Amino acid sequence: MTRYFENGTGELVPDALAGFARAHADLVEYDPADGYVTARNTAPARTVGLLSGGGSGHEPLHAGYVGAGMLDAACPGRVFASPHNRQIFRASRAVAGPNGVLHIVKNYTGDRINFGIAAERLADAGIACGRVLVDDDLASDSEDIAAGRRGTGATVLVEKVLGGAADTGMGLDGLVGLGTAVAGRCRTLAVASAAHHAPVTGEPAFALPPGELEYGVGIHGERADRTRSQKQVGVLVEDMADALLGALRPGPDDPVVALVNGLGSVTSLELYGVFGELGRVLDARRVRLARHLVGNYVTALDMRGFSLTLMVADRAVLDFYDAPARTPAWQG
């Protein structure tokens, strides 16, 4: 028996999507042939279809955010692998509105290429297509990394804000501008005390000695550039929050949205503890914590870790964030 409960190698993703679609049949539909999930309901005012996608293993991202007020479609790839351009092209065609379709893409080379190929096909087919690139991971913010910062936890915040904006009837250029600006005002840091296990081998992606943690880990088991000894979580969260605030530098009146995100196998007890510490640090730094999320939103299979995302908003962005949405993983 392997570590993962599955029918066989390669079956994990399609089997899960079929079950997901049945569990949320009132909200989403799954096309098993073309491998994408679409929303059953969308606001009548929306003129641009919103689509995202990427490797599986980050559930509930992305399919969990398909539904009224957020995404019109999601294209899941195999575990940690980009979706094929065919999935993206066909899903985009299916959900494009009169003003086209917007791709929300996490910054990874494979995703950029496959979404890019789909965008070229859409242009050839006469369908307007724009892109918002999410690149919030502070740990990969280095001039030595030509590919740029990775896209991680902020993706769900960007998807929520753009969903709210799209429901006002905003056009493609407006959404691209808004999404790019919002993504640019988000930063994330992730830590792990144990790696995820690869579905095929059941082996951990990396080994950490007891008492150590990986500071700046990616959501596919990418090692951080440093390992540090575990301290009390309050000290850890304070270091992480200060690094994020140093990069974002919110003004005293800027509303800040915080996401305390579990990476797969951290308990709810721990996540709320982390949120308590984060709130304490933000209060001490006189940062205006306007909204918060605590839970598993963007995971990395069964990694024992969590990420902190801060988004510096303004009144308009907060209104879009607060707009109603109903998807399998977002209610409210």
Added chain:
Amino acid sequence: MTTAAFDSTRTRDWMRRFTASVYATEAELTELDQRVGDGDFGTNLAAGVRAAGLLLDRPEAPAGSAEALGAVATAFLDEIGGTSGPLFGLLFQALSRAADGSDAGLTTGALAEGTAQGLAAIRRVGGAEPGDKTLVDALAPAAAALRAARDAPPAAALAAAADGAWQGVRDTASLTARRGRASYLGERVTGIPDPGAVGVALLFSAAAGTVRTLAPHLPGG
């Protein structure tokens, strides 16, 4: 001198020649890609021409050059994994669009336009510059040669395009990769040509072969 178009018959002949050259070199392409990439390029390109052939050889196969190239594009884009195969699909998509937009069919001018548009699309998607040791290093000189020869008969223009592409292949051997899978290997791949560039050169050699066979016998080449 008139400039004869690459009509439907010639387009099909071009694709058959390309298919034959891909099958004949699949082992070498695989070997090259095992040294600079993940080793699947030969298999993927062969899968592309096989899928394209299935579409082109059906009884209800598309009639014109634009439709035939569009079917080839769809085969490469829809059916092939990896990155390079679908990028070839974008080149075929642009060639199809150029043939569709030209009243005289796939003339030298339309081939030049389609190749330039395909190159632009591939560069937008992958971000590769000439000199990054990718298929762009063969496609860019082919596009430049076609643009320079846009009023010449297809035989001369495509011979120049094929020469340019092969020169680009030879140039990739002296380059260190900055894009694509080979970029992780640094100096270790210097001396080895890029397999994607070889694939592009095979494509233009096949086109040159189609018109070289017919050119001496036809007015306008």
